[in-house]
Amino acid sequence: MPSDTTSRDTLISIRNVEKHFGKVTALNGVSVDIREGEFFSLLGPSGCGKTTLLRMISGFEMPSAGDIHIGGEDMSEVPPNLRPTNMVFQSYAIFPHLTVAENVGYGLKKQRLAKAELAARVDEALALVDLDGYGTREPHALSGGQRQRVALARALIMKPKVLLLDEPLSALDKKLREAMQSELRHLQRTVGITFVLVTHDQEEALTMSDRIAVMFDGRISQLDTPEGIYKKPADQRVASFIGVMNFLPAQVTSASDRTLGIDVAALGKLSCPQDDRFAKGDKLKVGIRPEMLTIVYDGEKAEKNSVPAKVADIAYYGDMTYYDVVFGDGSHSASVSMRNTAGRPILPIGAMTRIRWGPESIVLLED
Amino acid sequence: MAEAASKQRKRPALRFLSPNEWRGLALISPALGYAVLMLAAPLLLVFLLSMWTQNYLDLDTTLTFANYREAITDPLYRLLMIRSIIISGIVTVVTVILAYPVAYFVAFYGGPRKSMWLLLITIPFWTSYLIRIFLWKVILGYNGVVNSSLLGLGLIEEPLTIILYNANAVVITLAHAWAPFAILPIYVALSRIDTSLLEAARDLGDGPVRRFFRVTLPLSMSGVVAATLIVFIPTVGDYVTPRLLGGTNGLMIANMIQIQFGKANNAPLGSALAVSAMVIVASISIAYVLLNRRFLKSRG
Ligand SMILES: Nc1ncnc2c1ncn2[C@@H]1O[C@H](COP(=O)(O)OP(=O)(O)OP(=O)(O)O)[C@@H](O)[C@H]1O
Numbered sequence: 001m002p003s004d005t006t007s008r009d010t011l012i013s014i015r016n017v018e019k020h021f022g023k024v025t026a027l028n029g030v031s032v033d034i035r036e037g038e039f040f041s042l043l044g045p046s047g048c049g050k051t052t053l054l055r056m057i058s059g060f061e062m063p064s065a066g067d068i069h070i071g072g073e074d075m076s077e078v079p080p081n082l083r084p085t086n087m088v089f090q091s092y093a094i095f096p097h098l099t100v101a102e103n104v105g106y107g108l109k110k111q112r113l114a115k116a117e118l119a120a121r122v123d124e125a126l127a128l129v130d131l132d133g134y135g136t137r138e139p140h141a142l143s144g145g146q147r148q149r150v151a152l153a154r155a156l157i158m159k160p161k162v163l164l165l166d167e168p169l170s171a172l173d174k175k176l177r178e179a180m181q182s183e184l185r186h187l188q189r190t191v192g193i194t195f196v197l198v199t200h201d202q203e204e205a206l207t208m209s210d211r212i213a214v215m216f217d218g219r220i221s222q223l224d225t226p227e228g229i230y231k232k233p234a235d236q237r238v239a240s241f242i243g244v245m246n247f248l249p250a251q252v253t254s255a256s257d258r259t260l261g262i263d264v265a266a267l268g269k270l271s272c273p274q275d276d277r278f279a280k281g282d283k284l285k286v287g288i289r290p291e292m293l294t295i296v297y298d299g300e301k302a303e304k305n306s307v308p309a310k311v312a313d314i315a316y317y318g319d320m321t322y323y324d325v326v327f328g329d330g331s332h333s334a335s336v337s338m339r340n341t342a343g344r345p346i347l348p349i350g351a352m353t354r355i356r357w358g359p360e361s362i363v364l365l366e367d
Numbered sequence: 368m369a370e371a372a373s374k375q376r377k378r379p380a381l382r383f384l385s386p387n388e389w390r391g392l393a394l395i396s397p398a399l400g401y402a403v404l405m406l407a408a409p410l411l412l413v414f415l416l417s418m419w420t421q422n423y424l425d426l427d428t429t430l431t432f433a434n435y436r437e438a439i440t441d442p443l444y445r446l447l448m449i450r451s452i453i454i455s456g457i458v459t460v461v462t463v464i465l466a467y468p469v470a471y472f473v474a475f476y477g478g479p480r481k482s483m484w485l486l487l488i489t490i491p492f493w494t495s496y497l498i499r500i501f502l503w504k505v506i507l508g509y510n511g512v513v514n515s516s517l518l519g520l521g522l523i524e525e526p527l528t529i530i531l532y533n534a535n536a537v538v539i540t541l542a543h544a545w546a547p548f549a550i551l552p553i554y555v556a557l558s559r560i561d562t563s564l565l566e567a568a569r570d571l572g573d574g575p576v577r578r579f580f581r582v583t584l585p586l587s588m589s590g591v592v593a594a595t596l597i598v599f600i601p602t603v604g605d606y607v608t609p610r611l612l613g614g615t616n617g618l619m620i621a622n623m624i625q626i627q628f629g630k631a632n633n634a635p636l637g638s639a640l641a642v643s644a645m646v647i648v649a650s651i652s653i654a655y656v657l658l659n660r661r662f663l664k665s666r667g
């Protein structure tokens with residue numbers, strides 16, 4: 001579970017930052033505060049400006065407009081080598097002419113430590129990433145996962161205020177990536193340093209982060225906890241980027257001080273808490289997650305919030321089954337996921353059934 | 368699978384090379400043949416010749432090391448050999464030091480016009496080497512460009528004589544002539560450096576100077592080593608430049624070899640000098656490569 005960081009102080013403050021590469025606008029007015037000690041992710045599709053934002057925090061790119069403060073200090077005149085940040089590069093950037101120990105100790109060389117102390121610090125950093133005894137290895141004799149750990153150790157040994165990671169897991173295979181995800185999360189809690197992770201993998205962002213900034217087209221569309229982003233996506237793009245979301249067209253039929261009455265295609269009329277974004281007559285989209293829809297089996301009581309539907313397709317995942325169902329008149333469909341527990345036979349394609357939903361699990365999204 | 372295996376077994380014993388290997392051999396054979404004919408054969412002949420003896424017009428073909436004894440012990444030959452190595456060493460150092468910044472500029476700041484820069488670097492080759500030497504004569508001479516400019520500016524009272532017909536002139540001319548050969552391998556090594564490595568060094572606290580000595584230079588050493596050898600090996604044996612610009616104090620070993628083959632009519636001694644020079648240059652080069660071997664290993 002993500003740790004509670006809401007009460008912590010702001011460490012990185014990014015204000016109205018823009019970046020233009022010639023005619024290309026990579027960032028278009030980004031403002032965000034990153035807190036001390038949190039695991040923060042920048043999530044978004046390819047080309048949305050995640051790397052550009054990260055490189056600005058590290059100092060490799062300068063904002064075209066706006067400013068960045070780290071620990072209260074204006075960074076506009078501070079070069080990368082003097083910033084309290086360290087980076088784990090996507091390609092790991094392990095120095096090929098140095099051994100693992102020399103790589104890890106690279107940044108400490110300047111401090112002119114005694115040989116024994118340097119060696120001790122390097123060993124400590126290697127132990128932190130489970131690479132005890134790899135010090136004398138040459139980088140080319142390492143696997144991808146091991147290189148990644150060397151890159152981590154090399155950055156962490158500097159005891160930075162912020163560790164920046166640009167898609168550090170994207171080069172690893174699925175198994176290793178999942179193992180490294182929990183390891184990174186664990187590491188972050190052990191060292192207590194602020195991590196800023198760039199990723200385009202929504203699952204990775206959800207499982208690892210305290211907070212996520214979802215970016216599209218050089219802007220932050222939503223900034224929230226993983227749960228907030230998953231349960232209450234701010235708009236349709238965020239909703240469809242994070243997990244699977246069913247969208248159904250709807251219209252506001254009544255708006256009072258406290259409730260909003262809407263008519264949802266296929267599901268029918270329902271009432272939601274009041275929402276400023278909508279007025280009577282507005283068209284909107286209703287979003288509902290597949291796991292919030294349930295198949296009503298024979299023998300179970302048909303409840304109020306349920307509608308008839310037909311199974312159009314099935315995908316069996318062992319523990320789960322995903323159904324594509326078509327509602328009533330056939331013009332709307334949705335994806336439903338069901339845990340395969342006892343007493344829930346898998347329905348065949350073409351089977352007629354009922355789908356139940358909970359009004360509280362519905363998200364209203366602007367059209 | 369089984370079919371492939373049986374095919375392998377059926378391969379005739381005579382065909383010890385696979386079709387691919389034959390193709391490779393066919394591709395290199397013209398160059399190989401040419402090299403054998405034009406390099407290995409004359410070299411063997413020179414070896415043989417160096418162990419014979421010249422008796423006026425006849426060649427005594429009994430094998431002897433007497434020529435080598437003379438080549439190594441005679442003070443004049445020794446002086447010329449040492450001078451050749453020193454001049455060539457200076458040329459190499461000057462050339463590589465001047466070439467490095469040029470290669471660095473093209474590799475990191477060449478932008479989209481890299482190939483234009485590389486083309487410009489080869490411009491000196493568009494004229495013959497001999498013409499370039501004569502041009503240097505015009506530039507460096509008693510009444511040459513350098514002297515008349517300096518005189519005209521009132522910087523000197525009399526024309527400088529230290530820039531022509533001596534070792535300085537040889538160094539200047541050779542360094543200019545070989546600069547492109549030094550620039551290219553250094554450029555290649557520099558442009559192969561992954562920029563994220565340079566950023567990583569910066570990220571870990573290095574300023575531009577420290578980063579250069581800790582990352583850029585070590586990672587481009589393969590190019591520096593190649594450039595050094597490319598300049599050093601041929602310039603030790605350079606003949607034209609010292610002949611035309613070196614005066615008497617700028618003569619090098621190749622000039623003496625030519626004299627032995629020509630005026631002195633002692634081809635065996637000339638051959639012995641040539642072989643000695645070759646062995647010395649090869650030893651120096653090998654020692655140099657061994658000293659730098661940690662920079663030259665291939666990296667995964
Ligand atoms: N040096 C540059 N010169 C020109 N355009 C650039 C440069 N760097 C980035 N861009 C452009 O800025 C936009 C944002 O790029 P950025 O690398 O930040 O994307 P990203 O979100 O990291 O994408 P990805 O997930 O593919 O890495 C892209 O349109 C990209 O083409």
Ligand SMILES: [Mg+2]
Binds near residue numbers: 050051052
């Ligand atoms: Mg990126």
